[in-house]
Amino acid sequence: MAQVLVERPSGAIALVRLNRPEVRNALNLTIRQEMAAIFRDLADDTSLRCVVLTGNEQAFAAGADIADMSRIDAIEMYHRHTERLWAAVGECPVPVIAAVNGFALGGGLELAMHADIIVAGKSAQLGQPEVKVGIMPGAGGTQRLTRAVGKFRAMLMCLTGEIISAQEAFEMGLISRLVEDDAVLDTALKLAERIAALPPIAVAQIKEVILAGADAPLSTALALERKAVQVLFASRDKAEGMNAFLEKRKPTYTGE
Structure with missing residues (x-):
């Protein structure tokens, strides 16, 4: 089964859904490649006006796949050139809305920060816990997070690896809109419809x-x-x- 699913709620809106529920949508190389290919195709769709990116009720994405990461060395990590895969999301020509439920940790939070708007449920949990397994954020977590919330909050999150609540993330400016858990996707789709109706x-x-x-x-x-x-x-x-x-x-x- 595909690890990334695409739906078209309307001709102008694409819904991209991460689909590894058994591991809370952990981001292995395959899911990143599939997601990049989808976003590259969407970039060429002249009818597209907005993209909603989501996971499921339990997790947007719980981070990188540690089992996968534990098996590779620095040279293989270099040859993967994952920055090119992430760029397909960040460089999407139309607005991207991340609809976040559950966990958005490590690479999952970095993926959300590649979007333009983040809608999150009140029970969502966000963080950059990479330091706890001996590495650090490597897909923009040190840079996008600093630009979003400032040096001192970014330092605290990255240096301690602590996980914060959606409410705290909203208060520090990391989330665009905070809603009830069961309203996340509907809110994101309605925002997409509003944007799609504009010039x-x-x-x-x-x-x-x-x-x-x-x-x-x-x-x-x-x-x-x-x-x-x-x-x-x-x-x-x-x-x-x-x-x-x-x-x-x-x-x-x-x-x-």
């Missing part, structure tokens, strides 16, 4: 500028923002949105 070029430009600007000097990031706004003034969707607002009607966006 796709504007959505794409917002995502691109936020991500590119985060690592640029403020003056450079502001220049990127200005140029993106100027590009949008040439789109038909800009004219449609403003005319619809003035005419008090619902806009129809075409992505042009």
Whole structure:
């Protein structure tokens, strides 16, 4: 059976589901390869407007597969080039929403942080516990986490490996929206529907500028923002949105 499943709740939305429930969706090489292949295919789908990435009720992903990791050495780890597999998720051109229930630990939390929005259930547990097995976060956990919550909280989580509650993660800015456990996927899908109904070029430009600007000097990031706004003034969707607002009607966006 496939370790990653894909559904299309609508033509504009893809639901990508990790499917290793027997090991709480632990991320072995196969599941990462399947996920990367799916996201690469989705990137070429011009009808796609949003992706929801999830696991199951017990776990989003409980981390890397330790049994798999324990058998490999540094050279094999190098040759796997897993950074290319992760990049397929992080570089998805449309917004990605992580719908998190249960455990999001180690590589599971790193995977969630490759998304643009994180919706989590109140019982979810998050952490970077790699130090407890003699390694460290290696898929962005030291870097994305620091950018999300700041140096001192990231240091505490990575150096101790402690697991935090969804409430604590929400308070530190690591989670976008905190909901009841049984509402996680529905909330994520409704957010995806809202995004999918908006002008796709504007959505794409917002995502691109936020991500590119985060690592640029403020003056450079502001220049990127200005140029993106100027590009949008040439789109038909800009004219449609403003005319619809003035005419008090619902806009129809075409992505042009």
